[in-house]
Amino acid sequence: MTNSVGSKGARLVLSVILAVITIVTMIPLIWMFLMSFKTNSEIYSTPLSLPTGFSLENYSRALETLNIGRMYVNTAYVALMAVGIALVISFMSSYALSRMAFRNLNLQKALNQYLLLGLMISPFILLFPMYHISVVTSTYNTFWALIMPYIATQLSFNNLLFVNFFKGIPVEVEEAALIDGCNLPQMCWHVIAPMTKPVIFTVVIFNILYVWNEYPLASILIRKPELYTLSMGASMFKGAYSVDNAGIVAASVLIIVPQLIFYGFFQRYIVDGMTAGAVKG
């Protein structure tokens, strides 16, 4: 690599700086984890002390007070529907916008621009309108009140990634398939989709993370506790436990740890997705 930093001494200093930054970043997470093993009286009287043992009592209480399992199932269901539908329909429209022949080329370009506009729109001006639409379509307080907006808010991002990727596929691939008598669904499913796997993966992982973390929409579209998603449920921890800080911390760790594991497995795709959205130019 570059030797822009020459001497061994300077390198050592930089390594130490990096280590310090990494550790400082981790302190809040480590602190949460340690706190989840302390009792409430320990948290109040000796906030700085380390836990005296690794009792799982807070965790079992967290699981009893809140139905975290249910929250996971709800989130998984909403994510499956929203991410699945968004994937299929944005794959289709992106294919049409990048590879199919419109009689009017300007229309094709304009439609693409139209879909990309969504990247600029702040989600916060959409909250009340989406609530309004959920009331009009009588989906308010059902999973579909969340699923439809979640599909909609992912479309621009998916469109950006798919269109960019499809544009790079050589025409010969499709021509060969056409000569073999391939029709449109076969073309999408057997020819294009297998080539697009890495992008599909990025889109899916990134969309799942979005649904998993989404809170503003969930907070206005879902009122029934039995329909709460993870973020929505987590926002109620303070109320549900009132003075049980140990319970809040344990419940939070039960959400953080699976998320970090998910991140560990799919790091590449998550980072790709987040930077692709940024460096769209």
Place this chain on the structure above:
Amino acid sequence: MHWLSKKKNLIIMMTPTLTIYTVYIVAAVFIAVYYSLTKYSGIGKPVFYGIKNYIRVFEDRFFWISLKNTFIVLVISLIFLTVLGFLIANIFRIKRRGNNLSKALVFSPAIISPIIVGIIWLYILDPEIGLLNSALQSLGLESWMQMWIGGTVLSPYMYAIVFIWRQLGYITTIFVAGLNMIPGEVYESAEIDGASGWQRMFHITIPMVRGTITIVMLLVITGVFKIFEFIVQLTNGGPNHLSESLVTYSYNITFLNGEYGYGMALAMITFVITLILSALYNFATRDKEGA
């Protein structure tokens, strides 16, 4: 490709996306604009109100407080994320063991649910039981103990710290990508010409990542105007709306006070401010590059 592109096929491929997008995004924007021009409390019919809501925004003391708070977060985040992100990215360029682990760990706060981020920092910043004040006390620095959150002064600064914590790894990653686009030969020839490390930094690296800096600044601007969840957890804008950001203020007016018309006007103005800031920044940097 032409015989797959019959009109019927094109319509089948485009309709689902266009319908959902048009209803839930485009029509939603128009609904937002419409309600921002009405007085509506959720009961009965909205009453057309013209631009009265918008006039009220500028006379609203809490709007200006939220604006000030948001700008405090914005300025601090812009400075620290750009400078730290750039410096850390440069440290990552020196190959060493543990780099990948470091990168992964520093990035990890970006993927944690923002509601949980709020809970995590609540137990650090809380004046009573938080880590920060407890640590200061045990170090004998009682005079440094503060109302980090829940007071009237420090909350927006704390939002900035939490935001920086959450975004630093992400911004660093974007800088790393930008640095990797600089061809190695540029450095080699500079070295042959006898340029020092600092000279290379100021005459090669910084000018060549200018595009990346623009992207980072725009990301920070739009990111700050989306901060919501951890403010809800840390202070919910309190006490008495004094620590609101523009986003939490418009949310609270809309959904807690039920002033849908006025809330939408606040949201629209917030959105327009983001667009103006992004456009201004884009314009300013384009100008420089032309010169």
